Amino acid sequence: MQLNISQNSHQKTALPDAGDLTHRLRLAGLRPTRQRLAIAALLLDGRHRHVTADSLAAEIAESGERVAGATIYNVLNQFTAAGLLRRVMVRNDYSLFDTNTAHHHHFYRPDTDQLTDIPGDDVVLSRLPAAPDGAEIASVDVVVHLSPKSTSR
Amino acid sequence: MQLNISQNSHQKTALPDAGDLTHRLRLAGLRPTRQRLAIAALLLDGRHRHVTADSLAAEIAESGERVAGATIYNVLNQFTAAGLLRRVMVRNDYSLFDTNTAHHHHFYRPDTDQLTDIPGDDVVLSRLPAAPDGAEIASVDVVVHLSPKSTSR
């Protein structure tokens, strides 16, 4: 079976070499198992994209690896807890995991069910509420819901 | 700070009378059936709160009415489509329906799983992105995720 990792070798940035990923997983307190390394190689290569548990499973299968469904969920949750991924909730059907953990926001199109990043600083929150007693602000999620442009007007 | 909408008076005059609700349902293009009126009486009295399909079912049962589970979901979706409710997604386990359809945002505490409104204009978006081609902005959801206050810092 041919792992298709070579494909990103022409990329400018560090393609995830095994040592690097192993190290990152260790830093996150996660044992670098075959399964976690396979998923990390797909998701933590520095590119920003959105995957579902399902789409990731398909990619893994395509790459020739074999990872159980439950493990995919486990690893996605572990990566998210470790801050390697961000969970984005736009529907209550399923979750999307965002490989971009930097602070940014999303467009969501209900009709096509597509999620896209809102570029750069195109959303500016000029005012934030004070956190209630006993709590502090962990993160702020902005989801801009889109609708097809109405032709008439 | 009286950001209250006028219908929320402190007297029971805020109670929706049947005729009013019947009319509102008709305006929304919905036949005023016993089930829809029962749910409307609970949710459309001008108070702002968040319910789940489940919590609403419990309230209905307590009030002595009987409404099938599927109908509760149907009606919640119909009310939401008609703009009488707003659907808020904070987890992907279930949906919350917000009786406050005015533009406002939410605090969410993952540990206690509680959703609260962010008062008034405490969130100000000073900059919004342009909608992508063929789309227009339908709504903007801001969810401020909270965490228990850390003692340090």
Place this chain on the structure above:
DNA sequence: AGCCAGTTTACAATCATTCTAAACAAGCCT
């Protein structure tokens, strides 16, 4: 009164996600 589209209902089905408990592998210890 009677009709009919719109509604409701019970129940099954769906589907993402989590649980279970049994098999397995990583890393440490000697």
Place this chain on the structure above:
DNA sequence: AGGCTTGTTTAGAATGATTGTAAACTGGCT
């Protein structure tokens, strides 16, 4: 290296919110 311990993975079952289905019902018209 062998063995141990604990963290991981696994298949399959379970969960739980939500939706589909097909039959029964009802609101509101004529």
